[in-house]
Amino acid sequence: MTAKKKTAIYPGSFDPLTNGHIDIIERALDIFDEVIIAVLHNPNKKVLFTMDERVKMIKQSFNGSKSVLVDSFGGLLVDYAKMKNAVAIIRGMRALSDFESEFQMALMNRKLNKEVQSVFLMTGFRWIFTSSSIIKEAAQFGGDISDMVPRAVHIKMMEKYPETKE
Ligand code: PNS
Numbered sequence: 001m002t003a004k005k006k007t008a009i010y011p012g013s014f015d016p017l018t019n020g021h022i023d024i025i026e027r028a029l030d031i032f033d034e035v036i037i038a039v040l041h042n043p044n045k046k047v048l049f050t051m052d053e054r055v056k057m058i059k060q061s062f063n064g065s066k067s068v069l070v071d072s073f074g075g076l077l078v079d080y081a082k083m084k085n086a087v088a089i090i091r092g093m094r095a096l097s098d099f100e101s102e103f104q105m106a107l108m109n110r111k112l113n114k115e116v117q118s119v120f121l122m123t124g125f126r127w128i129f130t131s132s133s134i135i136k137e138a139a140q141f142g143g144d145i146s147d148m149v150p151r152a153v154h155i156k157m158m159e160k161y162p163e164t165k166e
Contacts, residue, residue: 008032008088008119009081011073014039015047016153017058018135020127024092025068027121034067036084041074048136048160060152078113088119094128139164 008028014021014037028035039054049057051072062068073080081089089109091102106118123130135145135157142163146154158164 005033006031006088007034007036007084007086008090009036009038009077009084009086010090011038011040011077011080013042013045013047013132014054014058015132015136016049016054016149016156017061018127018130018132018149018153019147020092020094020123020130022061022150023124023127024090024121025062028090028119029067031119032088032090034069035090036069036071036086037062038077038080039070039072040077041072049156053156057150057152057156061150076112078109078116081116082113086116088117090119090121092123093120094123094130 008031010021010025010028012021025035025037037058039051039058041051047054055070055072058070062070077089089106091106093099093102102120106120109116109118130148135148139145139157139161140163142165144165145157146165149157154164158166
């Protein structure tokens with residue numbers, strides 16, 4: 001009997017994808033056979049990059065990886081996870097400050113569907129202070145963020161914010 005493929009969902013806004021996200025995805029691939037990066041479609045959230053731009057940048061960053069799939073979703077995360085036959089939801093943990101909201105979200109997800117486990121992965125030390133929002137802020141005012149995001153994201157960021165350093 002062949003073992004069943006274990007799929008995990010890595011959900012988020014990814015506005016935009018950072019090297020911190022990539023670090024988490026690489027760690028998740030040590031545990032799961034396949035990771036689906038699921039970009040949340042949330043019309044109420046103000047974002048810098050459109051859904052198409054975010055999905056495209058992620059696809060470019062994982063070009064050639066058969067175990068990483070990129071998709072978008074709306075509605076409840078647990079419903080999406082069920083539809084994809086995923087066994088787990090991956091979330092990255094940086095500092096302790098992430099814990100409370102993540103804990104709350106995980107417990108709500110468990111209440112909604114107890115079959116999907118939340119798995120928290122610790123980010124590498126290098127990315128402890130990395131977040132999409134802080135990167136956008138730095139880039140907007142001409143900060144050098146080139147070593148914090150994949151190349152595809154850096155190029156797109158320079159388009160949005162011409163002040164961003166090459
Ligand atoms: O990158 P983010 O913005 O921290 O990701 C948040 C995300 C997408 C994981 C969360 O907002 C989410 O799962 N939204 C889908 C709606 C949902 O299922 N809500 C109930 C659980 S709190």
